[in-house]
Amino acid sequence: MAGGAPGGASKSEIYKGNGPRLLLPAWIFIGVFLVAPVAIMAIYSFLTKEFRGGVIWEFTLAAYDQFFLDRGLFGDEPPSIEWTYIGIFWRSIWQAGLATVLCLLIGFPTAWFIATRDVKERSVWLFLITVPYWVNLLIRTVSMKFLIRDTGPLNELLLALGVIDTPLALVNTNFAVQLGLFYSYLPFMVLPIYAAVERYDFSMSEAAADLYASSWATLRLVILPVVKPGIVAGCILVFVPSLGAFLAPDLLGGAKTFMIGSLIEEQFKGAAGNWPFGAAASMILLTIVMGVLLVHARAQTKGER
Amino acid sequence: MAKPVDLRRFTGFRAITWLCLFVLYAPLVIVAIYSFNDSTSITRWGGFSLKWYVDVFTGPEAPKFRDAAINSFTIAIGAAVCATLIATAAAVAMNRAGRFRGKTASLALINLPLMVPEIVTAVASLVFFITIGFKTGLLTIFIAHIVFCIPFAYLPISARMQSVPDTYEQAAMDLYATPWEAFRLVLLPLMVPGILSGFLLAFIISLDDFLITNFVKGAGVETLPTAIFGSVKQGIKPNIMAISTLLLGVSVVFVTLSWIIGRAGQSKR
Amino acid sequence: MKTFLTTSVLALSLATGASAEGKLSLYHWFEYIPQELLDKFAAEYDVEVTMDTFDSNEALLAALKAGKMGSYDLAVPGDYMVKIMGDEGMLDTFEPSELSNFGNIEDRWLDVDFDPGRKSSIPYQWGSTSFSVNKEVYDGPLDSLSLIFEPPAELKGKINVLDTSGETLTLASLYLGIPQCSSDREQLKQLNALVQGAKADWASFGSDVAKDVLVSGDAAAGMIWSGFSAKARAEGAPIEYVFPKEGMIVWMDNVVLLKDAPNRDNALKFMDFLLEPENAAAVTNYAQYTAGVKGVEEFLDPEVANSPESNPPADAKGVFVEACAQDVQEMYDAIWTNLKK
Numbered sequence: 031m032a033g034g035a036p037g038g039a040s041k042s043e044i045y046k047g048n049g050p051r052l053l054l055p056a057w058i059f060i061g062v063f064l065v066a067p068v069a070i071m072a073i074y075s076f077l078t079k080e081f082r083g084g085v086i087w088e089f090t091l092a093a094y095d096q097f098f099l100d101r102g103l104f105g106d107e108p109p110s111i112e113w114t115y116i117g118i119f120w121r122s123i124w125q126a127g128l129a130t131v132l133c134l135l136i137g138f139p140t141a142w143f144i145a146t147r148d149v150k151e152r153s154v155w156l157f158l159i160t161v162p163y164w165v166n167l168l169i170r171t172v173s174m175k176f177l178i179r180d181t182g183p184l185n186e187l188l189l190a191l192g193v194i195d196t197p198l199a200l201v202n203t204n205f206a207v208q209l210g211l212f213y214s215y216l217p218f219m220v221l222p223i224y225a226a227v228e229r230y231d232f233s234m235s236e237a238a239a240d241l242y243a244s245s246w247a248t249l250r251l252v253i254l255p256v257v258k259p260g261i262v263a264g265c266i267l268v269f270v271p272s273l274g275a276f277l278a279p280d281l282l283g284g285a286k287t288f289m290i291g292s293l294i295e296e297q298f299k300g301a302a303g304n305w306p307f308g309a310a311a312s313m314i315l316l317t318i319v320m321g322v323l324l325v326h327a328r329a330q331t332k333g334e335r
Numbered sequence: 336m337a338k339p340v341d342l343r344r345f346t347g348f349r350a351i352t353w354l355c356l357f358v359l360y361a362p363l364v365i366v367a368i369y370s371f372n373d374s375t376s377i378t379r380w381g382g383f384s385l386k387w388y389v390d391v392f393t394g395p396e397a398p399k400f401r402d403a404a405i406n407s408f409t410i411a412i413g414a415a416v417c418a419t420l421i422a423t424a425a426a427v428a429m430n431r432a433g434r435f436r437g438k439t440a441s442l443a444l445i446n447l448p449l450m451v452p453e454i455v456t457a458v459a460s461l462v463f464f465i466t467i468g469f470k471t472g473l474l475t476i477f478i479a480h481i482v483f484c485i486p487f488a489y490l491p492i493s494a495r496m497q498s499v500p501d502t503y504e505q506a507a508m509d510l511y512a513t514p515w516e517a518f519r520l521v522l523l524p525l526m527v528p529g530i531l532s533g534f535l536l537a538f539i540i541s542l543d544d545f546l547i548t549n550f551v552k553g554a555g556v557e558t559l560p561t562a563i564f565g566s567v568k569q570g571i572k573p574n575i576m577a578i579s580t581l582l583l584g585v586s587v588v589f590v591t592l593s594w595i596i597g598r599a600g601q602s603k604r
Numbered sequence: 605m606k607t608f609l610t611t612s613v614l615a616l617s618l619a620t621g622a623s624a625e626g627k628l629s630l631y632h633w634f635e636y637i638p639q640e641l642l643d644k645f646a647a648e649y650d651v652e653v654t655m656d657t658f659d660s661n662e663a664l665l666a667a668l669k670a671g672k673m674g675s676y677d678l679a680v681p682g683d684y685m686v687k688i689m690g691d692e693g694m695l696d697t698f699e700p701s702e703l704s705n706f707g708n709i710e711d712r713w714l715d716v717d718f719d720p721g722r723k724s725s726i727p728y729q730w731g732s733t734s735f736s737v738n739k740e741v742y743d744g745p746l747d748s749l750s751l752i753f754e755p756p757a758e759l760k761g762k763i764n765v766l767d768t769s770g771e772t773l774t775l776a777s778l779y780l781g782i783p784q785c786s787s788d789r790e791q792l793k794q795l796n797a798l799v800q801g802a803k804a805d806w807a808s809f810g811s812d813v814a815k816d817v818l819v820s821g822d823a824a825a826g827m828i829w830s831g832f833s834a835k836a837r838a839e840g841a842p843i844e845y846v847f848p849k850e851g852m853i854v855w856m857d858n859v860v861l862l863k864d865a866p867n868r869d870n871a872l873k874f875m876d877f878l879l880e881p882e883n884a885a886a887v888t889n890y891a892q893y894t895a896g897v898k899g900v901e902e903f904l905d906p907e908v909a910n911s912p913e914s915n916p917p918a919d920a921k922g923v924f925v926e927a928c929a930q931d932v933q934e935m936y937d938a939i940w941t942n943l944k945k
Contacts, residue, residue: 042430042431042432042433042501043431043432043433044431044432044501044504044505044508044514044517045427045428045431045432045514045518046432046433047432047435048427048428048432048514049428049429049432049433049435049438050428050435050436050437051428052424052425052427052428052432053424053425053428053429053437053441055420055421055424055425056421056422056424056425056441056444056445056485057441057444059421059481059482059485060444060445060447060448060482060485061444063460063463063478063479063481063482064447064448064451064456064459064460064482065444065447066463067456067459067460067462067463068451068455068459070459070462070463070466071455071458071459071462071463074462081930081933082665082666082669082688082692082933083665083666083669083670084669103789103792103793103796103935103938103939103942104789104792104935114941114942114945115945117945118945136351136354136355136358137355139345139347139348139351139352140348140351140352140355142345142348143348143349143351143352144352146343146344153594153598155352157590157591157594158356159355159356159359160590160594161586161587161590162359162360162363164539164586164587164589164590165363165582165583165586166542166543166559166560166579166582166586167543167545168543168545168560168563168564168567169363169366169563169579169582169583170362170363172366172563172567172571172575172579173362173363173365173366173579174362175571176362176365176366176369176571176576177361177362177365177366179820179822180820180821180822181820181821181822183365183369199761199807201808201822202807202808212358213358213359213362216355216358216359217359220355232343235343245345249345270450270452271452271453273452274452274453274454274455276453276454276545276546277545277546277564281567284807284808284809284810285767285808285809285810285944286803286806286807286808286809286944287944287945288941288944288945290454291454291546294454294455294458295454296941296944298458298461298550298666298670299550299663299666299667299670300660300662300663300666301660301662301663301666301768301769301770301937301940302937302940302941303662303665303666303669304937305462308458309458309462312454312455312458312459315452315454315455316451316452316455319450319451319452320450323450395639461670461671464671465670465671470671470674470675471671471672471675472675553672553675554629554631554654554656554672554675554676555629555654555655555656555675557656565634565657565812568659568810568812568813569634569635569812569813569815569816570813570815570816570817570819570820
């Protein structure tokens with residue numbers, strides 16, 4: 031995820047003294063239009079909701095209370111743990127995790143295969159993998175929906191071939207959401223793993239083979255530890271956007287079950303109109319994602335030492 | 336010493352790669368094929384026809400999609416230009432200005448838009464504009480796009496700058512060039528491939544965005560993704576497939592461009 | 605840097621700058637008003653018309669609350685939403701004398717309880733919300749909401765439901781025979797249990813897709829608005845719109861003048877334009893609902909005027925959706941969220 035120079039790699043001092051000045055535009059833009067908004071959203075999560083959208087500037091923990099505590103349909107039962115929203119988050123995490131595993135299972139062999147071609151062939155394969163990544167995500171999701179709908183080409187084909195008698199009901203299922211997430215973010219998995227494998231020194235495999243390691247043992251014990259940073263980067267690049275995904279659940283899942291993205295959207299654009307709650311759910315999502323990234327960063331700096 | 340097996344090869348990996356490409360391309364190819372379908376029923380094939388492409392440019396929804404396309408491309412070009420400028424300045428600071436206070440924090444800040452989930456950015460931007468009383472419109476989309484385009488422009492630019500040694504600039508400054516001259520006359524020309532890749536990536540990312548745009552867009556303002564989303568929510572129509580195929584074409588052109596630029600950059604190394 | 609920013613901003617404002625004399629900004633239901641009618645108005649009055657669309661009364665309210673007030677001149681809320689928006693102070697008022705065609709309003713739609721005396725709104729179109737069933741999939745009797753809430757085997761897993769709590773929970777209440785805006789615990793628990801149980805038999809939630817899923821066959825039954833169902837039938841869906849014995853929802857959409865409308869004069873011109881029988885009929889011919897304006901008959905397509913969807917049997921029962929008080933509404937919201945979790 032982190033690109034660019036990790037502190038030490040940039041020793042050049044040609045424009046010494048100009049650093050802060052050159053960074054000012056980036057600080058202003060991201061500071062004013064991202065950091066400040068997130069801070070305001072954090073404040074919103076502690077405000078009182080206004081009926082049908084909006085906030086009243088009185089501080090309260092009501093939004094978080096609603097998220098974590100169940101006080102019954104009528105709000106007067108003794109509080110117990112509210113599983114509704116934790117459940118929505120859990121399902122989102124599960125879906126995103128499954129999509130990540132699927133992407134890894136397909137993405138790793140692909141990245142490996144491409145990275146071990148000779149240079150000319152490699153760039154063609156890479157080109158082929160990159161094209162879909164540049165195609166509009168919405169269009170890709172819509173295309174997938176068209177392909178797998180009850181009366182879509184896939185079902186027509188299977189019916190014509192006599193593989194099935196009645197169309198497979200694929201759209202509006204969790205499976206469809208899975209497929210959508212997998213399809214959306216697969217290139218994110220391939221590219222960083224490819225970069226890691228490309229740098230892999232194959233004399234290490236030779237050494238392992240000389241010591242009578244089977245090829246699978248080599249893969250598991252020699253190669254995987256070396257290319258692990260690429261795999262971890264790929265997993266993060268798939269997991270994080272999947273977690274907050276909106277298009278796949280909305281278009282492929284039939285808006286039937288909330289995922290985090292649609293739960294939050296509903297608070298601002300739908301009937302619920304509970305802004306503080308939407309802000310609180312966003313804060314919780316942000317905390318989870320930042321937690322994952324922090325653990326990753328820690329592990330990385332430890333590995334570098 | 337003879338190698339008994341090819342250490343680079345694992346059985347099945349080639350097949351999986353083909354599967355991977357198949358999964359990635361099948362839906363796009365099928366939609367492209369059906370966009371040439373003569374029939375109004377979108378799943379039955381009724382012969383080859385360009386009528387849906389004609390419909391895109393002259394049909395009842397043509398003005399809507401034309402305006403959306405103009406908005407999308409204006410915003411994408413504007414946001415990509417601004418993001419590229421900001422990212423280039425930042426890359427110089429991070430790679431060529433030695434050590435200074437706040438450098439590590441700056442790197443984190445530049446990458447922040449990549450780390451914050453899109454839905455969170457969308458909500459935060461919306462409540463921000465509401466709180467400061469800034470009316471949503473084209474300008475709010477533009478600002479939001481610049482922000483999330485910065486890291487995408489920064490990645491290739493910074494990577495390129497790291498691979499260009501600073502000896503040429505050193506030499507220029509030894510010959511009494513000012514830092515600005517060294518940058519403009521020496522570094523910048525060497526940086527062209529990186530800057531172009533950064534611009535293209537930012538451009539395509541801006542063109543791609545739906546979620547954030549959908550939250551911060553104002554009355555009467557649509558971009559291509561929001562217009563297409565509004566339309567497909569009512570069902571996938573053949574004209575949407577034609578638009579999708581056209582956009583697919585645009586993406587292919589851009590990725591080819593960036594590929595060529597990338598290769599040019601490599602050969603100059 | 606600075607110059608670049610200014611030029612980009614300039615270019616952006618140029619890209620949207622309009623040349624027409626005036627502007628008019630509408631917030632309207634989707635697939636409802638024909639583009640030709642907007643073009644006609646634009647040409648007659650030299651006004652540039654822009655329109656955004658929404659797919660539920662709640663989405664309209666949410667968007668206006670989230671910073672869009674002051675951007676639109678006119679919106680098209682349903683009856684109960686007019687009341688809510690009025691209570692929220694979102695509506696501007698006008699005098700009947702400001703509309704030369706005010707007298708064209710049908711008498712029964714003149715003094716309505718959601719806007720007594722029509723101070724902020726004019727009637728637009730009215731119709732009903734119920735559901736339609738694909739007769740090729742199910743050939744049993746079509747007379748009860750049980751087909752949606754306790755569906756027969758043929759329809760299980762093939763039902764689309766409107767993605768809006770107001771209409772969906774009201775239909776569920778009608779099926780159970782409990783009053784709207786009930787605060788009775790037993791009744792609310794019953795309602796919650798009904799929709800929870802039915803959810804497993806529903807394929808999808810969607811309002812804007814309601815027509816398409818019936819036409820494409822992705823759904824065999826679906827909650828839908830009367831005119832939208834008629835359009836689905838016209839597009840080849842083998843469906844019948846059901847008038848359930850438990851009752852259905854009747855609604856009237858209204859054109860309201862929004863507070864802080866940037867083009868109030870053009871907004872009133874457009875309202876006047878919509879009260880012309882010919883123009884009201886054009887909307888009816890397109891959306892297939894019923895106009896609330898006198899004298900439209902001669903301009904209507906006979907097929908639309910006589911459609912079964914717009915001409916319910918004499919004994920059909922219909923109720924308007926009610927706007928609930930905050931504490932009650934919150935319980936309905938909880939049921940809805942609980943349903944979609």
